[in-house]
Amino acid sequence: MTEITRSIGAAPSEIPEERSEGRSRVSTREALRFLMEAGQTLAGTLDYERALQALADLAVPRVACMCVVDIVEPDGGVRALGIAHVDPTRLPQLQRLVEVRGSRSTSAFAPGLEEEEPMVISPVTGEWLRRNAATEEEREALSRLAPTSLMYVPLLARGSRLGVLALASTRTDRYYQPGDLTLARELGRIASVAIDNARLYGAAQEAVRARDEVLRVVSHDLRNPINTVTQGASYLLEEATQELRDGVFGRTLRTILRSTGRANRMIEDLLDISRIESGRLAIDPAPEPVGPIVREAIETHRGSAEEQGIELGFRLDDPLPPVMADRDRVLQVLGNLLANAVKFTPAGGRVEVGASAEGEEVRWWVEDSGPGIPPEHLPHLFDRFWQARRSDRRGLGLGLAIVKGLVEAHGGRVWVESEPARGSRFQFTLPASRHAGVADDRIHEVA
Numbered sequence: 001m002t003e004i005t006r007s008i009g010a011a012p013s014e015i016p017e018e019r020s021e022g023r024s025r026v027s028t029r030e031a032l033r034f035l036m037e038a039g040q041t042l043a044g045t046l047d048y049e050r051a052l053q054a055l056a057d058l059a060v061p062r063v064a065c066m067c068v069v070d071i072v073e074p075d076g077g078v079r080a081l082g083i084a085h086v087d088p089t090r091l092p093q094l095q096r097l098v099e100v101r102g103s104r105s106t107s108a109f110a111p112g113l114e115e116e117e118p119m120v121i122s123p124v125t126g127e128w129l130r131r132n133a134a135t136e137e138e139r140e141a142l143s144r145l146a147p148t149s150l151m152y153v154p155l156l157a158r159g160s161r162l163g164v165l166a167l168a169s170t171r172t173d174r175y176y177q178p179g180d181l182t183l184a185r186e187l188g189r190i191a192s193v194a195i196d197n198a199r200l201y202g203a204a205q206e207a208v209r210a211r212d213e214v215l216r217v218v219s220h221d222l223r224n225p226i227n228t229v230t231q232g233a234s235y236l237l238e239e240a241t242q243e244l245r246d247g248v249f250g251r252t253l254r255t256i257l258r259s260t261g262r263a264n265r266m267i268e269d270l271l272d273i274s275r276i277e278s279g280r281l282a283i284d285p286a287p288e289p290v291g292p293i294v295r296e297a298i299e300t301h302r303g304s305a306e307e308q309g310i311e312l313g314f315r316l317d318d319p320l321p322p323v324m325a326d327r328d329r330v331l332q333v334l335g336n337l338l339a340n341a342v343k344f345t346p347a348g349g350r351v352e353v354g355a356s357a358e359g360e361e362v363r364w365w366v367e368d369s370g371p372g373i374p375p376e377h378l379p380h381l382f383d384r385f386w387q388a389r390r391s392d393r394r395g396l397g398l399g400l401a402i403v404k405g406l407v408e409a410h411g412g413r414v415w416v417e418s419e420p421a422r423g424s425r426f427q428f429t430l431p432a433s434r435h436a437g438v439a440d441d442r443i444h445e446v447a
Contacts, residue, residue, distance in 0.1 A: 010132075031183050034062050039190050048198035049081050055191055056082030063183060064167035066094055066145065069191065071163040078163070086170075090145070091420075097141040120183045122149035122175045151175040153188030157196035165191060212274050219267045226267075230260040269398040273384055276405030283326040283409050284330070286431035289325060290320045290355050290362060297334035298353060300343060309347035315354040321432040323362050329406050330430065334366065336399040337426050341368035360432050361412070367425040373418040381416055403428070 038058050042051045056067040069082030080098045081366040085091040122127065124147045133139030147168040155162040165188045169176060186312035196411040237245060244250055275281040294314050305312040323330070334353065341351040356363050373381070407414045407428045418424035 023071070030062075034058070035186055035190065038187060042190055042194035046198045046201045048195050051194055051198070052082040052191065053084075054082075055187075056084035056271055059167060059187070060084040061086045062289050063180075063187075064151075065169040065170040066147065068098065068166045069155075069163065070166065072161055073194070091226040093141065093144050097138070097145060100138045100141050111358050117189065118151065118153045118181045120149065120151050120176045120178060120181055122177070124148055124150060146170050148172055148174075151176050151180060151184045153181075155188055155195060157192045157194045162192055162195050193252045208278055212278060215270055219271055222267055223264065226260050226263050230257060230264075233260070244262045271404060272402050273405070275399050276402065276409070281405060281409050283329055283406075285324045285326050285410065287322045288325050288327050288330070289322045290364075291316065293330055293334070294353050294355065297331055297338060300331075300335065304339075305342050305351060308342060308345075310342055310345050311350040312342075313350065313352050315352055317356040320355060320362060323430040324433040325410055325430050327408070331427065333403050333406050334364070336403050337366040338398060341366050341370070341424070341426075344368065344369040353402070357432065358429070363427060363429050364433055365425055365427040368422065369423045372420040372422050373416070373424050374420060378416060378418065382414070 038055060040060060041054045042048075042249060045051050052069045052071070056069055059067040065086045067082065067084045068080050070078050071081050073079055078101075083091070083094055083098060085094045129142055133142055145168070147170055149169045151167040151201055153165040153167075155164060165182060165184065167176075233253045237253040237257070240249060272281070283438075294316065298312060298314055302312050311324075338351065338353070345351055345368045351366065351368045354365045354367070381406040382400045384398055403426075404414050407430070410430050412429040412431065414426070414428040416424060416426045
């Protein structure tokens, strides 16, 4: 008579030291070592298909002569992702059983997917095979494998059925017993967590791909009308009489141009943060002198600083080695930091750009005499879409997140030092170039 035993949820500490003669012998130390190895294998990859095959290979011959890990597909069908047999010459027979079963919602050895708890079937008799095989072909395939006892462990996560772990012994001196379910149950728990994590990761990656596609389409579709408005406003401003340019007409057109420029920058920021997060940000580093980069960044923002009554200057070490960097991306970093500094510095204040050589790096900074940053805000400054005031509509809250992504893409690091009422100092590093043939265009003055 076949004995069917269901697990009552024994804890890992209850793994038995050994079984009686003729039964399985599993020491606690061996069991824990196996579970640790299985956990490390499954945690080491987010490719759960490869991980589950590795799991089957670990289970055989440690706890089974045969192992099949079945996964329930979204359409309800079943797919075997891990198949192993202690005898490599008989592996094709096990694969044949899986093929015969097809994608029906049953496990490889018997209808185990509907079970709520782990289960032992011991011994496996001819009567049991006839009763549980769906077809004669399946019964013959199962008979050729000659299992003597079976264990089924449902794979569950967050209330969902992921599949089943099927373990089989073909030895007449090794029959599974109720205590063996403890080890199998813990193995199933580890596998379930790995499968669930891998699926969540896959879903997140798919969401990122979908988001990137939406951003690509939206940015393309938005740029066309924005560029049309920009070209139209530029043409009207260029063709207008001096009187119109100096009046409301001209001021309105210049407001339109500033707004379309801001919209284009927002679109580019969204695309940049998407590239950074997906690891597709392209940089083209080359030996670059520091001085000209600083000078260009200063000149680009001098107009907006003067409009707000802010002094803009620089302070550079002499000499400075060139940096290994993508010039346009470094200008983008400095531009974002300068724009922030000018935005938050009151009239009569000062913003300074500086750089100094430190070992094999060049440290850059943008310092302002603004109101400073509250300590509780400092940990969030480089988070995307974060803004101290939710009502602030002057940006998307991506500038500093982009700065961090660009600096780290160069192999540098970025940080901020600030105290309320004492201004802020944003700093970042870039690797110094070892290319001896590039001379820095040094700026000796302090502006």
